[in-house]
Amino acid sequence: MAEQATEEDILLAKRIISAAERHDVPALKVLLKEGSANVQDPTASVATSPLHAAIIACGKAEEGKEAAVDAVQTVELLLQNGAIWNDLNKEDETPGCIALRLGQKKIYDMMVEAGVRAEILFAKMAALGLGGDADDEEEEEDEISEEQPAAKKQKVSEEDAKAIQEAVEEQVLDDVSLDNRAYLKSQLRYKPGILLDESDNAVMMDWETQIMQRHAETLIPKSGLRTMNVGHGMGIVDTAILTHDPAEHHIIEAHPQVHARLREQGWYDKPNVTIHEGRWQDILPKLVEQGVVLDAIYYDTFAEDYAALKEFFAEYVIQLLAKDGKFGWYNGLGADRQICYDVYTKVAEIDLYEAGFDTAWENIDVPSGLHGSKQWEGTRRPYWTIDVYRLPVNTFVK
Incomplete structure (x- = not known):
């Protein structure tokens, strides 16, 4: 359990937030030796972090005018001292959301870069098995997630840990999109223009049609190619792919209800189409063993996180794709918030390059409204x- 803040703690928090708001870098340097860059004033009517306060104080950017030097230095200092890039205030805004709303481009770009650094750092730590030790009372670690602001890991009792696990399990059952295997056991509902899961999450919607068609166009420049799509859903991208007359087209789909729909719509009988029933994690190793080579691969699964996408391209696309082939994926990472979308797009580009891929981007306007x-x-x-x-x-990088 977190300790109750003392009067001294509250006073220090107020002073840190005030210095950040004034963009008083010298004072902030001194105060951060005693306190955290992530403090909040529990007595304030609207809780805010020093980073939120510093960016709000910049005000609306004038045409062509960047933030003042002291404001930039304040944000830099807070980030250097562990300020959380995707922390949320009571208005459900991250510091980057505020910078974007105010038109403070330089500050916004700083927040994007901070997010990219944090995500890459934590991914590398996880890959190395480095993280918070539940038995070490002295060690605490900021942990970033794709959907929530970072929170402090704290040592908890076995009873508290059990309660937390039960809460997580309830959440997974309440929202099947949080767990792929729960999603695959759930009931889907096909409605006009939309596919819903059991928890009322939209798995796919027909407004994506233009995007899917463009993916097919960019991946398949001519007929007679060997293609694959992972995640059939409503069949939008598979339908688009077939208009390019592939010599062979593989569809990997794991949900039983989607298999039934594929049968109803005659996909199993379409020429040059092969349906693989199961999770790609189980199917792709077999295709690698068989020596399958593909000219175009597309990925758009549901209820899987970025780590799954990274495993997909770093472990399997590199083995299945022809040397002059193309790989595409539905770029919906963090698309419910601009700062998150920009961060995860950059993270993906970096990880793809490390796996041996060059990435070209094309901007497509989504339907207005x-x-x-x-x-x-x-x-x-x-x-x-x-x-x-x-x-x-x-x-592939040439």
Whole structure:
């Protein structure tokens, strides 16, 4: 359990936030030797972090005018001292959201770069098995997630740990999109223009049709190619792929209800089409063993995180794709918040390059009025709230 803040703690928090708001770098340097860059004033009517306060104080950017030097230095100092790039205030805004809203481009770019650094760092730590030790009372670690602001890991009792695990399990059952195996056991509902899971999450919607068609065009420049799509859903991209007359087209799909729909619509009988029933994690190793080579691969699964996408291209695309082939994937990472979308797009580009791929991006405007429209009625939450889709086309580094 977190200790109650003392009067001294509250006073120090107020002083740190005040110095950040004034962009008083010398004072902030002194104060951060005693306190955290992530403090909040529990007595304030609207809780805010020093980073939020510093960016709000910049005000609306004037045309062509960048933030003042002291403001930039304040943000830099806070980030250097561990300020959390995707922390949320009471208005559900990250510091980057505020910078974007105020038109403070330089500050916004700093927040994107901070997010990229943090995500890459934590991914590398996880890969190395480095993390918080539950038995070490002295060690605490900031942990970034794709959907929530970072939180402090704290040592908890066995009883508390059990309660936390039960809460997580309840959450997974309540929202099957949080767990791939729970999703695959759930009931899907096909409705006009939308596919919903058991928890009312939109798995796919017909507004994506233009995007899917463009993916097919960028990946398959001529007929007679060997293609694959992972994740059939409503069949939008597979339908688009077949218009390019592939010599062979593989579809990997794991959900039993989608298999039934594939049968109903005659996909199993289409010429040059092979349906693989199961998770790609189980199917692809077999295709690698068989020596399958493909000219175009597309990936668009549901209820899987970025780590799954990274495993897909770093472990399997590199083995299955022809040397002059192309790889594409549905770029919906963090698409419910612009700062998150920009961060994860850059992270993906870096990871793809490390795996041996060059990435070319094409911007596509999503349908106007999509955010806040009636299109999301009946769904748990909008999975897309931004204006531009960044379409990736990946080829092997020459």
